[in-house]
Amino acid sequence: MVGPVAAGKTTLANRLGPLFGLPVRELDDSYWRRGRLPDEAEWAAIHREIVQQERWIIAGDYRAVASERFRAADVVLWLDLPRRTCVVRATLRKLGGNPAPLLDAWRWIVRYRSHGRVETVQALADPDLTCTILRVRRSGDVRAFLSALGA
Numbered sequence: 001m002v003g004p005v006a007a008g009k010t011t012l013a014n015r016l017g018p019l020f021g022l023p024v025r026e027l028d029d030s031y032w033r034r035g036r037l038p039d040e041a042e043w044a045a046i047h048r049e050i051v052q053q054e055r056w057i058i059a060g061d062y063r064a065v066a067s068e069r070f071r072a073a074d075v076v077l078w079l080d081l082p083r084r085t086c087v088v089r090a091t092l093r094k095l096g097g098n099p100a101p102l103l104d105a106w107r108w109i110v111r112y113r114s115h116g117r118v119e120t121v122q123a124l125a126d127p128d129l130t131c132t133i134l135r136v137r138r139s140g141d142v143r144a145f146l147s148a149l150g151a
Contacts, residue, residue: 001059002066002120003079004112005105006089012079012142013059019149020057025050027060040064063119070129078120078135083109085139 001009010026017024030046031038038046047065050058051072058069070076090105108116124133136142 001057001077001079002061002063003081004061004083004086004116005108006086006093007079007081008089008139008142009059009061009079012077012146013057015146016149017057022055022057023053025053025056025058027058027062031060031062044068061116061120063116063123066120066123067126070123070126070131073131075132075134076124078124078133079142080117080120080135080137081139082137083113086112 001013003009010024010028013024013026016022027047027050030050031043043062044065047062048068050056051069058073062069086109087106090102090109094100094102094105134145136145
């Protein structure tokens with residue numbers, strides 16, 4: 001699952017995991033919540049270990065290693081939600097006690113359109129990908145997707 005900050009990647013992954021009997025891995029847990037931050041080589045190794053597992057749902061964008069994850073995936077669910085939706089959600093998370101700096105979250109959300117989305121399009125254009133790509137652009141589409149799955 002990929003998309004901008006506060007698109008709902010972790011929330012949706014946590015709903016889909018039990019539905020399909022798949023373990024959910026949140027990349028933020030492996031990157032940010034380990035003490036010191038890993039350098040590029042360490043992060044690539046940590047990420048590789050995650051995607052080499054037989055079954056998983058991975059929530060997180062981390063475009064520097066996304067191509068490897070996309071090649072290992074059966075399905076890439078891209079939550080490409082509107083900027084305003086993500087800004088509101090990030091703000092509500094902060095008000096609810098999330099420790100992430102709000103200004104950083106807003107900055108990443110604002111930059112997503114010109115950087116993250118472009119990089120995601122490029123990574124998903126890889127002709128060697130065999131995964132199904134589902135791009136969701138509105139919160140209502142996420143609800144419809146869950147409804148269609150019976151969740």
